[in-house]
Amino acid sequence: MSPDFTSIDQPFSNQISIDGKTYLYFGGTAYLGIPQNREFLELYLKGIKKYGLNNGTSRSNNIQLGIYNDAEQVAAGRFKSESALIISSGYLAAQLAVKTLSQKGKVLYAPATHPALWLKNQESDSRSFTAWALQTLQLINTSDEKNWVLISNSMNNLFPEIYDFGFLKQIDQDKKLTLIVDDSHGIGVNNFGRSAYDLLPQQENIERIVVASMAKALGVDAGLILASKEMINKLKNTNEFNGASPSAAAGAYAFIHAAEIYQKEWEKLQQNISFLVDHLDSRWNFAPNFPAFLIHDSEIDQKLLKQNILISSFPYPTQNSKPINRIVLSSWHQEADILKLASAIA
Structure with missing residues (x-):
């Protein structure tokens, strides 16, 4: 029985653990890894202490x-x-x-x-x-x-x-x-x-x-x-x-004070992109310096799942279409994560 990946009860990161198994995760849109960035979280918590949880008053x-x-x-x-x-x-x-x-x-x-x-x-x-x-x-x-x-x-x-x-x-x-x-x-x-x-x-x-x-x-x-x-x-x-x-x-408070965090994570993301590009063959389509990599292989998501690797996969443009299968990198990925992925797709 396949794990249920639609009811995850933990933050997204480079890894997701379900039913005792740990999967490498290459999907989503957190390109700079901000949801798991400790410095950014500290800024956000500082903002909460200063301004409270929310503001229901219009501008x-x-x-x-x-x-x-x-x-x-x-x-x-x-x-x-x-x-x-x-x-x-x-x-x-x-x-x-x-x-x-x-x-x-x-x-x-x-x-x-x-x-x-x-x-x-x-x-x-x-x-x-x-x-x-x-x-x-x-x-x-x-x-x-x-x-x-x-x-x-x-x-x-x-x-x-x-x-x-x-x-x-x-x-x-x-x-x-x-x-x-x-x-x-x-x-x-x-x-x-x-x-x-x-x-x-x-x-x-x-x-x-x-x-x-x-x-x-x-x-x-x-x-x-x-x-x-x-x-x-x-x-x-x-x-x-x-x-x-x-x-x-x-x-807003965290955004104002996070310029150095964004820059540092952007540089790490670019390093990850370059590292993965060096391990890809001509089957993969991508735009320069952008962390999404497309392959026209409707079964690769299932092949990678057997190796405990999750990638972005969903039918497009309709629910009856074949899935779009993409690797999406983030700055939270480590070199070891990318090496394991590269070995799996070789």
């Missing part, structure tokens, strides 16, 4: 904690944007951005855009990002429509690919573009641990907005929006922002 209240404004200033500086907004979840950040800004022009979705960014159910789009980019460029430049809203992920973390938005530099200058990019899987990992914000084209006819869940690499249950001061002020004046309780202040 429009006449009495507020200042920690959120402080965290937003730190986020803007750390991720190279003019201003920032922190809200209770990545989903709410995405919905706040798309619902507020979709009225600014004709909306176009890139393939595989995360459902958190959907205004309504999106039809399946099997195009590659590159094909979509070329067709979108032609569509915008040949259309009489002047105002456009483009919505996309910054990358595809399932079929690892980091998207290049350089094609937008070729859009005619008389076109006004609002670009909303979800960087939930890239922030803290890609672009030397920064966000995708400063990689997006910087020109007068393009308004850049990056949304992200902070719960993945950054290890904080909150959502983040990076944009211009004017745009952030507009978003902060919405009912959605003012009607929602903020994230836990302790998380």
